[in-house]
Amino acid sequence: MLKTIANKEVDVNEEGYLTNKGDWNEDIAKEIAKELGINDLTEKHWAVIKWLRDQDAGGTHLSIRQVGSSGLVDIKEFYALFPGGPLKNASKIAGIMKPMSCL
């Protein structure tokens, strides 16, 4: 379905994840982050977001454990940056699909 995020009309799935990775930009990331209660994306947030997008582009199935061993943040920091479900929230902000590692 179509949704307007940061003045851009983009296609999202029923859970609000961008279906087309090419639609993503930093303004969209900021607005999705706000919807998730993260009002300010710090440098650390952006580093994780960028890393997730790179990993995703390389075809990796992402997991929390992988983020923890990325060298960017440990798992505790990851939770602090993206409270609740860090991987699913960070993935949504990064404009990639919800991780498949779940089942």
Add this chain to the structure above:
Amino acid sequence: MEQISSRKKILILGAGTAGTMIANKLANHRTKYGLDITLVDQASEHYYQPGFLFIPFGVYGREDVVKRRSDFIPRGVTYIQNSIEKIDTTKKEIVLHIGEVLPYDILIIATGAQVAPEQIPNLIGDRWRKNMHEFYTFEGANALYNTLKDWPGGKLVIHISEMPIKCPVAPLEFSFLADDFFKKKNMRDKVEITYVTPLSGAFTKPEASRVLGGMLSERNIKLVPDFSISEVDAKENIIRSYDEKTVPFDLLVTIPPNMGDALIARSGLGDELNFIPTDKNTLQATGHENIFVIGDATNIPASKAGSVAHFEAEILEENILSFLEGKPLSAKFDGHANCYVESGDGKALLVDFGYDIEPVEGTFPLPFIGPFSLLKPTVINHLGKLAFRYIYWNVLMRGLSIPFVGPGVPLAGKKIKK
């Protein structure tokens, strides 16, 4: 087709569910394709892992779930019982613990997944297998049986550490069976059951999550979602999450992280959980055209379950033959999983799904026996689950197919939403 002149060495690592099935299937093609098939495994016993779920409640005992691995090795396949030191993909050989080297033309890795309780801080200590348990090993399931037998009641916490896990429905089944077990002992009022999961609901797939979540609340089982464990506090009897949530327990039944075999890490072939990057359709190992992976050892986004290994075996058999003939790998696995979910009270549900097909309500077409009801607890589904143990030992482990059940997800009978 014409005979392939030089003999090909096929080496299969792991004689569990997946390895035994593919060995039996390939054994049928030995003569036609000139195959020398060798199967290597370190253990002498073959466990019927779906049976572990029933051991804590005293339903199954040793004789139901343990047989000798060598009983299922087909004629003409060489069986070596030894542990493996390393896979050397450059030299195309494996090194056994005793130092012997086995070369291969085609390698099939079926080394499975194991629980890794040591990954959770403070889980293994004085209280391990006393009031902190797992039921994914034969030893663990038996220890839990001994604890449950005369447990006076209190807070029972059923907990999943992280995904993926083998048989992702097993912890739910354990919860339903525990509810039933305590009801039958007339002590359900003395037990508070909590289900703690890193997922956002009872299950990942939305439709099944809704149904199974409803079944938890019907049984007065509390659901704690989005809980990612950082440690156990064995003194205070609590589990703690990374974001400082806590859940107290008197009896903890945890599903520790599941990891691929340490051999995979030693050989530099796995991801951070020792699972092998594998093409989710062809089952070929990423970057190695003569290596294939089957069963729990892969990193594909399908359930780690015996039914998946069974459907994969049919695809892999076809692709190995294509590979031997120098043809493209045309058989594609669609992620098909088919799981009975015990719901207690002599009933079970059936879920049937794949990469792109969600578990939904409807019926599963199985002529003569079925249809089984999908996503709905019925007695016939429970009987199907119990009958499956017979099918496992006598049909699947012999490399035979279940009549009328092909490897792909059947769409007939499913109520699929557009």
